Amino acid sequence: MDKLCTSPADAISDLPDGASIAVSGFGPSAGAPFSLLAALDERGTRDLCLVGNTIPPGAQTLVEAGRVRHLIVSFTARAGGSSPAEELIRKGEVTFELVPQGTLVERLRAAGAGLAALYTPTGLDTPIADGKEVRYFDGKPYLLETALPVDYAFIAGHRADRLGNVEFRGANQHFGPSFAKAAQVAIVEVDEVVEPGEIPAERIGLPGIFVARVVRKTVVSALPKHGPARRDHDVPRTYNGKPGWTRRQMAELAASLLPEGSYVNLGLGIPSYLSSYAGDRHLILHGENGILGYGEIVPDERRYPDVFNASGYPVTPSPGISYFDSVTAFEMVRGGRVDVVVLGAYQVDAEGSFANWQTDGMVGGGIGGAMDLVASGRTVMVMMEHRDSRDRPKVVQRCSYALTGKACVDILVTDLAQFRRKDGGLTVEQVAPGFTKQEVLALTGIDAATGMPTTAENP
Template sequence: MTKIFTSAEAAVADIPDGASVAIAGFGVGHSYPNSLVIALKEQGARRLCLVANSLGAGEYRPELLLENGQVSKAILSFSARPGLPSLVEERAAAGELVLEMVPQGILVERLRAAGAGLPAFYSPVTVGTPLAKNKEVRQFGGRQYVLEHALAVDYALIRGFRADTQGNVEFRGSSMHFHPSFAKGARVAIVEVEEIVEAGAIAPERVGLPGIFVARVVLSTKKVAVPKGAMRRRAPDTRRKYFGKPALSRMELAERAAALLPENACVNLGSGLPTLVASHVAGRNITLHAENGALGYELLSESGTPDPDLFDAAGGFIEMRPGGALFDSVVSFEVARSGKLAAVLLGAYQVAQNGDLANWSVPGQVGGGIGGAMDLIAGASRLIIVMEHSDSKGRAKLVRECSYPLTAPRCVDVIVTDLALLVRRGEQFVIEEVAPGFSVDEVRALTDMDLLAAEQVGSMRPGAGTASVSA
């Protein structure tokens, strides 16, 4: 029986009401199976359980299935993103949709486990967070682990670069991410590709997903236009004012954080402010890791031409350095959880005095945006929080206890804000530097936690050295 289908409509025609469907794709619009998503919308199957990293954005977003009244449950890593409206959140809050939040690395691992015939596994991720509630927790080697169950689905909709008539799939660039694990966890995996070739046209070592895991192959017909320009990370040279005085700009803040990274380090940059750090490591022997499956990359140069299949975890276009590597999300989170990263830089909603971190959900949200943060932290890398000192309403982000849902307990090592550099010593943070023009007392006045001050508090200059944050 041939695996080649004449159209996306034919490939999804038998998906029944009540089916579970995993849809691979990254961020708001990278490498989604657009043709299959639209075909499933037009096919009209109801009461679907959708499994995805997020439901995307744009003309062909999987969220269209939700808008069309076809979804009764969603299992996601992102149900909401800052500044964007979320239909998932609205429906879940109204009781019209069941929402389950899963960290990104655990999501791919649960599907991979289903494909590997493993019913469950223990993970260090989500320990001490609301996501561990009602789950079995055991200790191994003196550390706590949460039991996670395999996640098998009826269908997976994925996207590749090329496929042959045997169903072998080749991927390009950093666009492999969720696709292999989603396909392996499905009873029926359907892939759309740019090109279908005869068996043997794809060299065996270039096969990213063996055809034995693929049931159906179609040509892609729904294309997303590639943005013009390099999408280089910039931030307006604006500065927040505290006590009527300007603090560090966002780019100065990112530059100071970049200087904390030691040479020969492998680091991960989270979304938001931490992504700006990438602009300040050019020319340094620092290896950047992106959880969508890139290791050893840099931002696309101003003169570079964007490749839709080369992007980082924040959606920015990249180019690979000599010696870099590309792989799927399973391998990427193996890098993170195994402790291979020297540092992880993340943003935060709140950091507590004892180092607790809250950065994925705020009061009033049913879900939030977990992404890969919990998995990255579980690798016991040095965690550096990069953020503005107060939130947009002037409220303290450095608090005695987090009132927002925890991402992980006692995990933050260093905080870099537009006012101060703070290092955790035991159960308390120490002010090591303050922004020019500000005093220790002014920093304390804007902070809702007890702070110690170093014997010699330095000036927080962009590009300063790293001695003050040595372990």
């Protein structure tokens, strides 16, 4: 049984117009099957349905060429931004379904397991729940989500043998296994093909029974493998002519608020700074891309191939680090084993609801894994600047953007203050040096008539 194909074009030679394809990839290009996507571009196949977390650059070309009719993704664009896909959706030339990341992999896993559907707490009280069945188990509500089978899966691995057994490297497993299992035809492109038995059995991340075809990688992307170099935002913003906390100071404060020895998931943006202070608190860091026990962000990803966090930044592998797929990563979260999730946001309101995936003018958005993360019922911390780039308050009476989670924020850290949710409202516990709590509250959008309890020691 030899599953090795002579070329990417050979591997997709039977792929018809109208096919559904699950395409792996995390961040800008990690784990994206560029060779298979290039072959698909040359083939000229049309009327496609693409399934994935984001739309990798190779797939973006297909979207822009008008060869994709439907998208099932966690990101059509990053919140606050736009993309060619967003523009085509706005024009009605492409339809889409936005799916939380953990729900996406679980729907694909269910299809591969021969299950018709699943119930999940993810997405309750958000637009994702619109029109879906809600059922209660043990007094708790869950959404019905249907399984998501696909015709083909394009995934990338490190090594494979001719029987189709695949080895992944580092944190680059993420969507590969669930996408492959959901497909009638799973095609894997790899750096190296070896003979059966050369990959140690315990290092096989995807057994060959789930893989139809293997092909050697022929296209190496010129894009950065992980996230772009993080800009240093350690220059504080000023309010009333005075500096607030820098992002690093915010991260140091946030780390000090977390229980020693906690398992902590860090989201995109400002929360990623917290990894620099995790060691001092003995925090074990978790990423939904499939990594547990990483350390600080490093400037040169070549030191640690395929070791990156959920923001896409290369990180140090701490002693005891482990890697797994995204299904397992979200089992850790929804199962309540991750103690704290730390997320960025565009708005947090007086009752502790927050919004971080869609802003004004967007038709889609960037849900990512945030809804799954807050569905765990564990501690939720939000880190964000106190006011946005247009000098509008981000701490508001009620969120005007689509919700990520309702009444779930336990701790809020801005560059001016630290809040905690108590008795259904936000309480100020401390403020940045040089500011009074009255100044801080005046810079929020909380209704003065409603008021906000304050316990800050600062006057």
